[in-house]
Amino acid sequence: MVVRVGCRRAAGLCGGLSRRIHHQPQRAPAAKGLLAAQCERGLFQEVFPAQRAEEGLPALLEPGQPPQTVYCGFDATADSLHVGHLLTVMGLLHFQRAGHNVIALVGGATARLGDPSGRAKEREPLSEELAREHALGLREGLRRLFDNHRQLFWPAAGGARWGEVMLQDNAWWLGREPVVGFLCRVGGRLRMGTLLSRQSCQARLRSAEGMSLAEFLYPALQAYDFLHLHRHHGCRIQLGGADQMGNIMSGYELVTKVTGEDVFGITVPLITSTTGDKLGKSAGNAVWLNRDKTSPFELYQFFVRQPDSTVERYLKLFTFLPLPEIEHMMEMHAKEPEKWGPQKRLAAEVTKLVHGKEGLESAKRCTKALYYSNVEALEAMSDQELQELFREAPFAELLLEPGMSVLDLCRKANAIPDGPSGYVPFVFFNTSLLYELHLYISRNSLLTEGLLCSVLSYIKTTSSHPSEKSISEVLMICLPILQTQVGEKHRCRTH
Template identity: 40%
Template sequence: MSTLFDRLKERGFIEAVTDEKLPDYLEEKPFTVYVGFDPTADSLHLGHLLPIMAMHWFQQAGHRVLLLVGGATGMVGDPSGRSDERNLLTKEEIDENVRKVKLQIGKFIDFDSDNPAEIVNNIDWIGPMTFIDWLRDVGKHFNINHMLAKDSVKSRLASETGISYTEFSYQTMQAYDFKYLCEHEDCLLQCGGSDQWGNITAGIDLVRKSLQKQAYGITFPLLATSSGEKFGKSAGNAVWLDPELTSPYKFYQYWINSSDDDVERFLNYFTFMDMSDIAAVVDEHAAEPHRRLGQNRLAAEMTRLVHGEEGLKIAELASNILFGGDIEGLSDAELSDIFADVPSSEMAMADLEQGMSVIDVFSACGLAKSKGDARRLIQGGGARVNNQKIAGIEAEITKDMLASESCIVLRSGKKNYHLIKFK
């Protein structure tokens, strides 16, 4: 029977551990383990998923999971892996971000079982401390030479911008989080990305010096795609879990566009599928890679997990439509979701009821530069209404062509869409 550590290693989660005996200790008794997230935005993004999924497996194995939302550290900003300083957020912004992030974490971690995960916020214990308290009770345990030796600090000191005292102090705050949770929650294990190694070991040192206890750390790999691009970015922008920031369709497409070389790795990291099921998908995909079965399964699993069955339905429908499928029988809300990222304009319903020249509509909305251009587009077969080719230049757009209660979708060429909303 495989152990938790075996399972995490098999799925690719383990980058490093602070004690080679930790895998055995994890089997001897339940641990309390924590991972932290600084709420510097009002949504988690794909870069946060790996530690969240790891916490899922810890919880499944019977360990107690604490998810630390950094209301205090988020106001300072972690310099790890950064070449510049973050903009500092207000307390009100942090509080709102914390509220939203809590809701998103609940999609991956169980808060209602017999072994419920808990969310803690470090503003609760760091906030009440005075500066004198901090220097006396925390600062005395930190050696400046050791702090300067951390990779996250050295890289910033070597840069033109340097590092502020605010960010330099970050490692003491994260270390104190570990000490506080060890003292008050019996938490002996912290996990994080490999860029957190210095912060985690600083916490282990503080626990040892101040509490005379042995604490441990596990780091996960920092993800990149097989082509070397930063994981979780699409055209340079973060792929968010909040549908208001990244639509279910765009989220779905991110996974659909995964390289063949990344599919197995991402299925292991980000889904709850059994390893045997993943192996079957990978084998089936390898037999007929042109069908992209692996990418389709990955996209479906991830979109269902983050956005639910309804979000997956919208994403698959949008994918079908944007590759030329029929556009009919939809609601205004569904069309608005599908075409959230395309240009739109409003026209009068009264004009539609009388019938509108297709040439006039295409030129008015900007899909054609002029009526002459619209005429040539139609004659060349490049103009479509609801993905249906327009019969000829005399054609009209009428009310019975509505794809939803009040919308029609125009298309020029293969990819240029425009949503018309009739009022």
């Protein structure tokens, strides 16, 4: 039986925990009302098994009790985490803040089988080498998150004792597990009827493609992870996304049958797009937590663009801000919605956690340059930021001749189409603007220590008349051009 923590039936679980620990010594300030606090924030969605969780889980987490160990798995189906993973990471961080030990388990072995949960068809198989590379990328990404959390958010927690963090990879034990031995020890403990009754299994069996044996055995391998971590690290709580409840149930079944001890599962909500699709690699809408895939600026903008209908919920889920502060922020937002205060704070908190202070500064610098025409921000942008900002733009490296204008440079880089097909062949001049084949140049002739900063906007239209033009895409191209001297040539990069 599953209990949904965020609804009325869970009020006893959350409220009871708060009452019992009200006057007891605390292991850490965050430990008081851990379940109740996360119920209120909406982070913990379901607890399994319901009856035992209501009785046993609050007792395990009470201050004065030994620290518990909680784990969450991240299959290495890609070499980076994405925003869809961030809520489970937040769950681990809240446990760590409460003084409990956390294990971030990378699924280097299970990724090769592929989790069928929520999927309409089987994943493409991963080679052992690729799975190993992906697992390394995930471990590095998780390490950055925990390091940023410790360095940038620990002082705000009052210096309380936090739990330990362990990074594990199930390839370290599943890769050495003999097939026959595994089936004897694990297969005999799990019931076919129970596995077949899972929603993920039922949906795939009804599909035209069906379900492979590898996918069917996936819950057994994940269940064995829980058993392994329970035996070697005393882990009694598994955390996962809402779509992982079936796998969590299998782990509970295996651990309780083998050890006779109570263990628990907690799920967090799934993050979806505005269309209701789950955010992630499979859906093709992943917002990555690796700078090589999604820049700090892009991550920042993803959260800045959240509508009013979701920003309060996301502030509760993705940040450590106190609820009264969030409530006050939303009250101020109702009075001054044009300032986008909650969205900017949300974006700043998440970007700082994922990319650190430097990443947040980079995101703000790119935002000022791109959306506020801030010349100082343009001058301060690094080559890496330019590359990230225009990741999809064509790239050319040219020699800048003495006396060459920005327009000449763009023509040499083939930034201006040769023919008028699809573009309006007209020219308009004034003191600062030039329209030529829909190339728009806004030149800020500002020399600072020999640096000429120019900004170009390449406007692609679908209309053949300027008065009716419909801009479908605007690409800002920032060109820091070194001031040239007679007889000298400088290498200039342009997008």
